[in-house]
Amino acid sequence: MPAISTSAPAKTILFGEHAVVYGHPSIAIPISSLCAKVIIQPSITTNASIAILKNKAGDEEYKISALPENSLTRGAISEFEKAVGQPLPPFIVTISSHIPIAAGLGSSASVAVAIMRALAGFIGMNLSDAEISAIAFQSEKIQHGSPSGIDNSVVSFEKPVFFKKGFPLEFLALGKALHFILADSGERALTKDVVAAVRESRLAKPAKINMLLSKIGDLSTQAKSLIASGNAFALGKLMTENHAHLKDLGVSTITLDKLTESALQSGAFGAKLCGGGRGGFMVAICKAQYQKKITDELEKISPHVISFKLKEEN
Ligand code: MEV
Numbered sequence: 001m002p003a004i005s006t007s008a009p010a011k012t013i014l015f016g017e018h019a020v021v022y023g024h025p026s027i028a029i030p031i032s033s034l035c036a037k038v039i040i041q042p043s044i045t046t047n048a049s050i051a052i053l054k055n056k057a058g059d060e061e062y063k064i065s066a067l068p069e070n071s072l073t074r075g076a077i078s079e080f081e082k083a084v085g086q087p088l089p090p091f092i093v094t095i096s097s098h099i100p101i102a103a104g105l106g107s108s109a110s111v112a113v114a115i116m117r118a119l120a121g122f123i124g125m126n127l128s129d130a131e132i133s134a135i136a137f138q139s140e141k142i143q144h145g146s147p148s149g150i151d152n153s154v155v156s157f158e159k160p161v162f163f164k165k166g167f168p169l170e171f172l173a174l175g176k177a178l179h180f181i182l183a184d185s186g187e188r189a190l191t192k193d194v195v196a197a198v199r200e201s202r203l204a205k206p207a208k209i210n211m212l213l214s215k216i217g218d219l220s221t222q223a224k225s226l227i228a229s230g231n232a233f234a235l236g237k238l239m240t241e242n243h244a245h246l247k248d249l250g251v252s253t254i255t256l257d258k259l260t261e262s263a264l265q266s267g268a269f270g271a272k273l274c275g276g277g278r279g280g281f282m283v284a285i286c287k288a289q290y291q292k293k294i295t296d297e298l299e300k301i302s303p304h305v306i307s308f309k310l311k312e313e314n
Contacts, residue, residue, distance in 0.1 A: 001041070001042050001122075002041075003039050003040065003041040004039070004040045004041070004118050004121035004122050005037065005038070005039045005118070006037070006038050006114045006117040006118040006121065007035045007036060007037045007038070007114055008035060008036050008109075008110040008111070008113035008114040008117065008155050008156070008158075009030040009031055009032045009034065009035050009106075009110060009155060009158050010030070010031040010034040010035065010036075010099040010105040010106050010107065010110055010155075011028050011029065011030050011031060011105065011106035011109070011110070011151060011154040011155050012028065012029060012031060012104070012105060012106075012180070012182065012274045012275070012281070012283045013026060013027070013028045013104075013150065013274050013275060014027045014028065014029060014223065014235070014239060014274075014283070015027045015216070015219050015220040015223050015238065015239070015242050016150075016163075016216055016217060016219070016220040016242075017104075017216075017246070017274065017275055017276065017277070018194075018195070018198050018213065018216065018246070018249060018251065018276075018277075019213040019214070019216035019217040019220075020148040020150050020163060020164075020165065020217075021146065021147075021148045021195060021198075022202075022210075022213050023164070023165050023166070024164070024213055024214060024216060024217025024220065025162060025163065025164040025217050025220040025221055026148070026150050026162075026163050026164070026217075026220050027160065027161070027162055027163070027172065027220050027223055027224065027227065028150050028151070028153075028154040028160070028161055028163065029154065029160045029161075029310055030154055030155065030157075030158045030159065030160070031105065031182075031308055032158065032308075033306075033308050034098055034099055034105065034306065034308070035097070035098065035099070035110065035114075036095065036096070036097035036098075036099055036107070036110040036111045036113075036114045037095075037096050037097070037114060038093060038094065038095050038111075038114040038115050038117070038118040039093070039094040039118070040091050040092070040093050040094075040118040040119065040121070040122045041091065041092050042089065042090065042091055042092075042122075043090035043091050043092050046090065047090050048063045048064070048065060048090060049063070049064045049065075049077075049088070049090050049091050049092070049093070050062070050063060050064065050091075050092045050093070051064050051067065051073045051074075051092075051093050051094075051095065052092065052093070052094040052095070053073070053095050053096075054094065054095065054096035064077060064093075070142050070143075072108055072111055072112065072139070072143060073093070073095065073111075073115065075112075075139045075142040075143065076111065076112040076115045076116060076136070076139040077093075077115060077119065079112075079116075079135055079136075079138040079139040079142070080115070080116050080119045080120075080135055080139075082138075083131075083134075083135045083138070084120075084123070084125060086123070088119065088122070088123060089122075089123075091119075091122055093115065093118065095111060095114075095115070097110065097111055099111075100184065100280075100281070100304070101188070102188040102189060102190055102191070102279070102280065103184065103188060103275070103279070103280035103281050104191075104273070104274045104275020104276055104277070104280035104281050105182075105274070105275065105280070105281060106151045106154070106155050106275075108139075108140065108143045108144070108151075109136055109140055109151035109152045109155040109156075110155050112136045112139040112140065112152070113132055113133075113136045113152065113155050113156050116132050116135050116136060116139075117132060120132070129156045129157045130156075132156045133152045133153050133155075133156035133157065134152075136152035136155070136156060137149050137152045140152050143191075143192070144191050144192045144195065145192045145195065145196070146195070147191075148163070148165055149163070149165065150163040153169055157169070157171065159171045159172075160172040160173075160174060160227060160310070162220070162224055172224065172227045172228065173228060173313040174227060174228075174230055174310060174311070174312045174313050175227070175228050175229045175230030175231075175312060175313075176229075176230025176232075176312050177230070177288075177309055177310060177311050177312045178230060178232055178235070178285060178309070178310045179232070179285065179286055179287065179288045179291055179307070179308075179309050179310075180283055180284065180285055180286075180307065180308055180309070180310065181263065181268070181283070181284045181286060181291060181294055181295055181298065181305060181306070181307045182274075182281045182282070182283050182284075182305065182306045182307075182308070183259045183262075183263070183281060183282050183284070183298040183301075183302040183304070183305045183306075184280075184281050184302050184303055184304035184305070185253060185255040185256050185259060185279050185280060185281065185282065185302070186255065186279075186302070186303050186304075187253055187255055187256075187278070187279030187280070188279045188280065189276060189277070189278035189279040189280065190276075191275065191276035193278075194251055194276040194277055194278045195276060197250070197251075197278075198249060198250070198251065201249070201250060209249065212245050212248055212249050213249075215245050216242060216245045216246070216249075219238045219241060219242050219245075222238060223235055223238050226238070230312065232269050232285050232286070232287070233269050235269065235270065235285055236268060236269025236270025236271075236284075236285045236286075237269070237270055238270065239269075239270035239271060239272045239283070239284075239285060240260070240264065240270040240271060240272065242272050243260050243271065243272035243273060246272065246273055246277060251273070251276065251277030251278055252273050252277055252278075253277075253278060253279060255279075255301070256273045256277065256279075256280075256282050258301055259271070259282040259298060259301065259302060260272060260273070260282055260284070262294075262297050262298055262300075262301060263282065263284035263286070263294055263297075263298060264284075265297070266290070266293050266294045266296075266297040266298075267286060267287070267290040267293060267294055268284035268285060268286040268290065268294055269284075269285050269286055269287070270284065270285050271283065271284035271285070272284075288309075291307045295307055
């Protein structure tokens with residue numbers, strides 16, 4: 001049997017992180033230039049399935065049964081096995097990802113989706129994007145506790161999405177190409193910990209936190225039609241507003257604030273932290289002509305700056 005190769009993109013949330021956990025809407029987009037790759041082949045020399053994790057420092061090889069049950073790889077494989085209701089023949093899975101971990105870019109969802117697509121191909125099962133997303137949601141629960149479901153959705157479908165828990169997923173067609181820049185704060189925080197911190201703040205100050213969460217959700221609703229018209233200027237204003245609310249929510253950091261300031265001062269239409277926060281990346285939206293200037297400025301304070309373009313719908 002030939003090896004099966006799959007990949008899944010990173011993502012960034014443009015509007016609505018944290019608020020989405022409490023039933024408010026959120027908008028996320030895929031980052032196709034940044035992805036996780038998986039190769040699966042049958043294991044012919046041993047009965048044990050093996051995972052090879054490719055890192056900058058070299059390859060790490062593990063028996064899957066020896067990995068912790070809550071590890072991303074083992075969790076994704078066992079959720080897949082549970083969902084399809086059949087044991088998998090022994091295999092070797094090789095995982096390589098360029099997506100920074102615990103940085104707000106959907107690394108766990110991307111790796112899980114790529115593993116599940118590869119496993120589906122390995123056992124000759126044709127699963128839809130919606131089915132893959134539903135299984136990846138189960139593995140996201142192992143990683144993040146009570147995820148909203150937006151990460152597995154945007155990563156599985158690889159399309160801009162308008163997501164509200166309990167409502168059908170909406171795909172957003174892009175009126176014009178949009179240009180973005182991501183900049184790493186160099187800080188890392190687990191989404192699960194930051195979501196738990198927001199939950200505690202909400203218990204301590206329900207009126208203040210609920211007001212912030214619904215203001216954030218309203219921004220997603222306002223942004224929806226701006227995505228359709230490709231109005232980068234207006235989207236930018238709303239992104240900066242979203243950042244201010246996330247800051248009030250207590251999930252920004254001094255570095256993330258500096259990165260957003262730098263992007264705005266060098267010409268971005270708007271900028272905000274993305275994902276859980278307390279570290280990770282900032283995302284800015286700008287005119288294509290400003291990408292170089294903004295990148296040059298951000299590189300003075302960020303160890304990793306990435307620009308990408310979201311193409312319009314043809
Ligand atoms: C997801 O990338 C970020 C949060 O909104 C958590 C979630 O939606 O599960 C903070």
